[in-house]
Amino acid sequence: MVSFNDELENRLLKMKEKGLYRTLKTMQSAPETEVDIDGRKQLVCSSNNYLGLSNDRRLIRAAQNAVETFGVGSSGARLTTGNTLLHERLEKKLASFKKTESALLFSSGYLANIGVLSSIPGKSDVILSDQLNHASIIDGCRLSRAHTVIYEHINMADLEKKLEDTGQYERRFIVTDGVFSMDGTLAPLPEIMKLAEKYKAYVIVDDAHATGVLGKTGGGTSEHFHVHPDIIIGTLSKAVGTEGGFVAGSHTLIDFLRNHARTFIFQTAMSPAICTASYTALEIIGKSTEKRSRLFGAIEEITKRLKDMGFNVKGGMTPIVAVLIGDSTKAVSFSQRLQSKGIYTSAIRPPTVAEGQSRIRITITSEYKDNEIERILESFYVTGKEMKVI
């Protein structure tokens, strides 16, 4: 009999052969635009810290003060001893930020998605889920007792057909990323809302990448499109610069989740210091458009020039930009060559994206200096030529 470890080794070997093996990189300094990674300075193009808030002095000071007053850990679940006024203040802020009646914190966006999808749609319901939705939505659907139907990525004709085909279910839920994490494309929320109205479905939007970025005040895709989905899910771990997730919606929705979402009920509350840092971040995002305009300036410059060089580029509306390479081994080697030039990006491969769709995924931050943008573009150009991608 093959030993347990040998069996796992064989499975890992298969991943290595396909260029799908993953390893950790060690960050040896704070999340600035340039970070010491595995002992080497790299210009980071794959961070979710879109507005540079993770290492902002104002957030650090807010967290330090909260640690002094409230301690380090929250000591319990929200429904037991973990709830502080800092949690409640942040939830009020999130509700006003998302223009909803109420909001509820979860320990992560992942757990918010799982909490919603496993508690609200029931056995006699159906969830219609975009083909490219985030893993946490997929897992939420798996944990739900509802039936799941996948519709083709942002294909409204396919969604409509599947709505027509699912009339036998008691309730229908359409769930979508607001911004798709691997392409940087936006979900067509106005069309989704129209279909939902026509077929009496509810809409759940996971706005992880848009929160703090899109919309006039950074409110996300709902603000950008001026729509009001039934349930908005978000994370504090991207543009907001901290960690934790949330759900925003009606008082009744939040009351229901407080009583039914297992990932809320049975999880230790976020630390008060993270609540305060997040609150401070939302104040900064709400008060000033400066970081957002710098971010969009950088997005425009980088996407336009990569396209001009001849790369096949997806995105441009959000901080996520995908440069298509195709073959997974080639994508890995492209990113390694960029790293040897001091540019840190990630190669995205199956199963995260479809076979033949491997890519270099760049994420952009408002904090890049002009010369850093030039370095990124120059390295892409040289590597693209070296590898005959352009």
Ligand SMILES: *Cc1c(COP(=O)(O)O)cnc(C)c1O
């Ligand atoms: C990052 C992300 C999440 C997970 O959020 P965490 O707070 O990191 O758990 C969920 N959904 C989408 C679309 C994401 O991009």
